Amino acid sequence: MRIIGLDVSRSVAEVAYLENGRLRPGGRIGLKRAELEQFASGLGVEDHVVLEATGNTQAIVQVLEKYAGRVTVANPLQVRLIAEARVKTDKIDAAILAQLYASGFLPEVWIPDEATQAMRRQVARRAQIVRQRTRLKNEIHAVLIAHLIEPCPATDLFGRTGRAWLSHQPLPGDERIAVEQRLCELDRLGGYLQTIERTLAQSVLQDERLDLLLSITGVNTTVAMGLLSAIGDIKRFPKPEKLVSYFGLNPSVYQSGLQPAIHGHISKRGRSYARAMLVEAAWSVAQSPGPLRAFFLRLRERRGQQVAAVATARKLAVIVWYVLTRKERFAWERPALTTRKMRTLELQSGMTPCRGGRKGTAAAYNLKSVRDQERATAEQAERTYRRLFARWKQSGPTQPIRKPAWPPKPVL
DSSP states (O other): OEEEEEEEOSSEEEEEEEETTEEEEEEEEEOSHHHHHHHHTTOOTTEEEEEEOOTTHHHHHHHHTTTSSEEEEEOHHHHHHHSOOSSOOHHHHHHHHHHHHHHTOOOBOOOOOHHHHHHHHHHHHHHHHHHHHHHHHHHHHHHHHHTTOOOOSSSOTTSHHHHHHHHTSOOOHHHHHHHHHHHHHHHHHHHHHHHHHHHHHHHHTTOHHHHHHHTSTTOOHHHHHHHHHHHOOGGGOSSHHHHHHHTTOSEEEEOOTTSOOEEEEEOOOSOHHHHHHHHHHHHHHTTSOSHHHHHHHHHHHHHOHHHHHHHHHHHHHHHHHHHHHHTOOOTTOOHHHHHHHHHHHHHHTTOOOOOTTOOOTTGGGGOHHHHHHHHHHHHHHHHHHHHHHHHHHHHOSOOOOOOOOSSOOOOO
């Protein structure tokens, strides 16, 4: 078996060969597709290629895996911790990758399939467009504040009523032009956002995992699609703690010698956008009745709302693991609300709405009696959770039984 280490940069890669315990340099190769194909054609089924995860890793892996016996992608953060050196060159890095793989110490990264990779790209594009739209909206609000204009009476400043109100505000000519330019940019980005959301909805509409995630309180269609793109195959996480660590929601720990362990802030490693979506879902949970809101409120009383939101996000990650692993719906699901979420996704994918008096699949959620019944059930579960922990607080820890000293001291 021959191990080939590749230290990849933007346009070239340094090669190192490890065969029969002997390490030798292999020079540099270009990363244009034709040059990479020429290098890969000299590989065989007994060759194992190792490279670090970078922006162009997925395309390189797709070319090499057709020829090599195995292509392994290493975690660059962990490799740096294991093999940090004072002298760092591309040749040394390529050799270290080959040596770590041969010794069994290489921290590998899971390579997603093409469908998951495409979903991740679409989720990233959507997040970028949302950030741009938020920036444009903030700039328009800043213009209004700078000229002492009262807040818009309409709920949405950028809706039809809000824009009509905005057009009649006394603004200087240059500011008026700037606001109109930003509104046009918002409309353009809104069209792009609608296209991306339609593509995402079409890609996950038939995925049974999506229906399971939507049954969780606080998880809407956007959060569910983001979690699916980040998780991929749930079987690669043997325990819920692994998934929590993958999202970077596990606390950092420092312990040395006989000193007790010190727990700090969360690690914030792994998929940052999935962690942000879970925190967003946690804030939504805080407004919805159920045991999760009782959990949030209990922690908020002790640690504050920011810590409570992060802890609730961690709780949601554990629930996601159990829901996907066991293929069971959330125990405190609100069925009519879940159906409404799924119907919203169907409309996003391009399905035609029901016309002519026909009832859609989410018609039950429009009935106030159905919504009130589901809300009452969730509130009952929340009260049960509060009573459980109220009794747990009152009981307190068991006091140890003190044994009398023996033999007894003489009484003087």
